[in-house]
Amino acid sequence: METRFLGIPELAEAPSVAVVVDVMRAFTVAAWAFDRGAEKIVLAQSLDDALALKARHPDWVTLKDGPPAPGFDAVNSPGLLRSADLAGRTVVQKTTAGTVGALAVREASLVLCAGFVVAEATARVLRTRECDRVTFVVTGEDGQADEDLACAQYIAMRATEAGTEAAGFLRRAGESRAAAELGEGVRQGVHPDDVALCLELDRFPFAMVATSEHSLMVLRPSMRSAEPGR
Numbered sequence: 463m464e465t466r467f468l469g470i471p472e473l474a475e476a477p478s479v480a481v482v483v484d485v486m487r488a489f490t491v492a493a494w495a496f497d498r499g500a501e502k503i504v505l506a507q508s509l510d511d512a513l514a515l516k517a518r519h520p521d522w523v524t525l526k527d528g529p530p531a532p533g534f535d536a537v538n539s540p541g542l543l544r545s546a547d548l549a550g551r552t553v554v555q556k557t558t559a560g561t562v563g564a565l566a567v568r569e570a571s572l573v574l575c576a577g578f579v580v581a582e583a584t585a586r587v588l589r590t591r592e593c594d595r596v597t598f599v600v601t602g603e604d605g606q607a608d609e610d611l612a613c614a615q616y617i618a619m620r621a622t623e624a625g626t627e628a629a630g631f632l633r634r635a636g637e638s639r640a641a642a643e644l645g646e647g648v649r650q651g652v653h654p655d656d657v658a659l660c661l662e663l664d665r666f667p668f669a670m671v672a673t674s675e676h677s678l679m680v681l682r683p684s685m686r687s688a689e690p691g692r
C-alpha cells in the first residue's frame with residue numbers, strides 16, 4: 463500500500479482514498495455519537511452553516527468545538543457526549559480541524575474519518591477494499607499534530623501488518639501538544655476524561671465513512687465486512 467501523510471494545506475488534488483485523522487477530538491467524538499445512537503453526522507462547512515441546518519431541522523443536534531454557544535446543543539468532548547441519548551438523531555458537527563479536513567477531500571471516492579477508537583475497523587476497510595494508494599489527512603496543526611500523525615501511521619501499518627504494536631503510537635499521542643492542552647484546561651468545552659477517551663484503542667467495532675448526500679457531507683458508521691483469510 464502506497465501511503466501519503468498530508469496536512470490540510472498540502473491537499474492539492476482530490477485523492478482516490480482518504481483517511482482523515484483527528485484523534486483529539488473530532489472523530490473520537492463522532493464515534494461516541496454513533497455509540498450513543500446517532501443515525502448520521504452532517505459535517506458542516508461553518509458555524510453559520512451549522513446554525514442554518516438547525517433552523518431548517520430543529521430536531522438535529524448541533525455540536526461545535528470550543529466553549530458552549532447559543533444555537534449549539536453540545537460541545538466537542540467525548541467525556542461530555544458519552545452520557546447523551548442520541549438515538550436516531552442527526553448530529554451536525556463543526557470543529558477547527560477534523561471536519562475541515564474531511565470536507566477538503568470530499569471529492570475522493572472513499573473518505574474514512576478516524577481516530578484510535580476506530581483504528582482497526584478503519585485498517586480493515588483499507589484491507590478488504592484492497593486500497594493500494596491511500597492519503598492520510600493529518601488534520602491538526604497543518605499536518606504536524608503528533609496525535610494525528612501517530613494514529614495515521616499506526617492505521618497505515620496495521621492495514622498491512624496485523625501484528626503492529628500500538629503502544630509506541632499511543633504514547634506519542636499521549637505526549638502531544640493537544641493532549642497537554644486538553645489536560646491543562648487550555649482548550650474549552652473539555653471533560654477531564656477526554657484525553658484518556660481519545661486514546662482508547664479500538665473502543666468501537668465500526669469504521670466511519672463520509673459520503674455526499676444532497677450536497678451535504680454525511681458521516682455514517684460502517685460495520686464489519688467479510689475479510690478473506692482472517
Ligand SMILES: O=C(O)[C@H](CS(=O)(=O)O)OP(=O)(O)O
Pocket residue numbers: 484486487488489527528538557558559560561602649
Ligand atoms: O475540539 C478540539 O479538540 C479541537 C479544537 S482546537 O483545535 O483545539 O481549537 O478541534 P478538532 O477539530 O477536534 O481538532
Ligand SMILES: [Mg+2]
Pocket residue numbers: 484485486487488559560601602640
Ligand atoms: Mg484535533
